[in-house]
Amino acid sequence: MATGDATPGDRTDVYGLGAVTYYTLTGQSPKEPDAGSRRGVDSESRPRASTLNPDVPGEFDEVLDTALSRDPQERYATPYEFKLATLFDSHGQASPAGSGGEGDGSGEARSEERGRPTGAGNEERAVADEAEGDPEDTDRGAIGGYPVTRRAALGVVGLGVVGAAGWAATERLGGSDPPDAVPMFQYDAGNTGYAPDVRGPRTDAEVVWTAESPPQVLQPIVAGGTIYLGGVDRVLAIDVADGSERWSVSDPDRATVDPEGFWSLPAVTEGQAHFVRTRRSNEGEVEATVHAFDADDGTALWQSESVTGNAPQPLIPTVTGDTVFFSAPNGIHGVDIADGTARVQLDDWPDPGLFQAFDDERLYFTSRDGLYALDRDGWTEQWSLEDSFGWGLTAVDDSVYVPSSTEEGPAVRAVSASNGETRWTVPLEDRTLGPIAVADGTLFAGTREGVLHAINTATGGTAWTKQLGQGTGPPAIVTGDTVYAGTLEEELFALDAADGSERWTMEVPDVSGLPAVVDGMLFVSGSEQLFAVSEP
Known part of the structure; x- marks a missing residue:
């Protein structure tokens, strides 16, 4: 047997299933234990699955390490528990059932019943139960040379189904790009600003290179080893490794026709970089046009028909x-990513905010007179709130979070995504500077007074506050357990997301944008320079 146990048992099955899962994900078998040994594989001597397959979430390594532990008592108690870990722990901290504590590190309390999270619904439980098979069926067989019972073998099928479903859900929420990307503003279509599987500079930081950049870039967009920037007169693609230019596209008409025009920051997906170009036509109207470039070499692929308006504005x-999708003064527009043909035109809501937020069911946006939610099937209005709202907007976990102004002063508000009812309102000492980030049950917002607030999204209670400096910019990305934020005093901070304690701080001249964090690196724009920051 893989563990050398004298008699077959559940923990032996767990080891077998873990080994099969590891092989399925990596194409390699974990190192076999010595014959007759009661010990499994040392996790330190086995390559982590995420290093062999970049599509494997880093948290799933913890699940596999538990299943393949040397000590059988440290493994999941049953194949069912292993299955639950793939469902619920693969995006949080893995722990075998019965390991104690009030939670499992994933933000959900455990019930008394076989380690099942209390947040697991009947549907998820039914999937897991069906995959496990008949608990009385203990006929033994082997998969990939590892002995398992028949019910555990059936569980392999369940693991494949639920694992694929879990990763598919992650891709739907975070975009089709891998975790080592910031493919659009605030990382995803919900503007969460949260990248749980990305690691940034954590213990210390230094600038490793600088490169010329268009001025006042709101946020670098990073995908496929390339940084994409938009400016007044050109778009630019830069290599993440050394800051060298990969390609650029200039606008020859800018000086003579379009003194007020500019390129937006892009959204990158399916090998295309999409920028919105605004320019003033010869007739004096402001035109907004979506341009698609080949993300690798900058080849122009298509451009949409122009949308006209009466004033230029930044577009995201x-x-x-x-x-x-993009906002223009005359409404919200959507074009097909394949060829730029118009697909959506929502002109009943003039002067929408700079960007929108999406979940699976709705589009959310702010306007001069309130906050709106439209059904994505027919683009009909589902609800609205009349009030004064800021331009930050995040949609996640059936809630919409948005800065607002009340009679008492600035605040941040949580409303139900389903019906627009206010769930809580938290007063702030001053207005927020830009968007907010929501990560694993905590909202982060920076204010003009230089305070970074961490707020519990379930209750609206304050988790912690941190005085950083004059004018705290919004955290663009919260990666894993680290929050990155800057100030108007040209400082960058890395903070522990749990308690706000400082991990490092550094001066970056003329910081004017929000950071992007990708694959151990942080990128942020200065007045006309891009800074790349990593651990020493």
């Missing part, structure tokens, strides 16, 4: 499904 495109 969002890609969801097969449509590129």
Whole structure:
């Protein structure tokens, strides 16, 4: 047997299933234990699945390490528990059932029943139960040379189904790009600003290179080893490794026709970089046009028909499904990512905010007179709130979070995504500077007074506050357990997301944008420079 146990048992099955899962994900078998040994594989001597297959979430390594532990008592108690870990722990901290504590590190309390999270619904439980098979069926067989019972073998099928479903859900929420990307503003179509599987500079930081950049870039967009920037007169693609230019596209008409025009920051997906170009036509109207470039070499692929308006404004495109959305003074527009043909035109709501937020069912946006939710099937209004709202907007977990102004002063508000009812309102000492981030049950918002607030999204209670400096910019990305934020005093901070304790701080001249964090690196724009920051 793989563990050398004298008699077959559940923990032996767990080891076998873990080994089969590891092989399925990596194409390699974990190192076999010595004959007759009661010990399994040392996790330190086995390559982690995420290093062999970049599509495997880093948290899933913890699930496999538990299943393949040397000590049988440290493994999941049953194949069912292993299955639950793939369902619920693969995006949080893995722990075998019965390990104690009030939670499992994933933000959900455990019930008394076989370690099942209390948040697991009947449907998820039914999937797991069906995959496990008949608990009385203990006929033994082997998969990939590892002995398992017949019910555990049936569980392999369940593991494949639920694992694929879990990763598919992650891709739907975070976009089709891998975790080592910031493919659009605030990472995803919900503007969460949260990248749970990304690691940034954590213990210390230093600038490793700088590169010329268009001025006042709101946020670098990073995908496929390339940084994409938009400016007044060109779009630019830069290599993440050394800051060298990969390609650029200039606008020859800018000086003579379009003194007020500019390129937006992009949204990158399906090998295309989508920018929105605004320019003033010869007739004096402001035109907004979506341009698609080949993300690798900058080849122009298509451009949409122009949308006209009466004033230029910064534009922030969002890609969801097969449509590129952007706001213009005369409404919200969507074009097909394949060829730029018009797909959506929502002109009943003039002067929408700079960007929108999406979930699976609705589109959310702010306007001069309130906050709106439209059904994505027919683009009909589902609800609205009349009030004064800021331009930050995040949709996640059936809630919409947005800065607002009340009679008492600035605040941040949580409303139900289903019906627009206010769930809580938290007063702030001053207005927020830009968007907010929501990560694993905590909202982060920075204010003009230089305070970063961490707020419990379930209750609206304050988790912690941190005075950083004059004018705290919004955290663009919360990666894993680290929050990155900057100030108007040209400082960057890395903070522990749990308690706000400082991990490092550094000066970056003329910081004017929000950071992007990708694959151990942080990128942020200065006045006309891009800074790349990593651990020493």
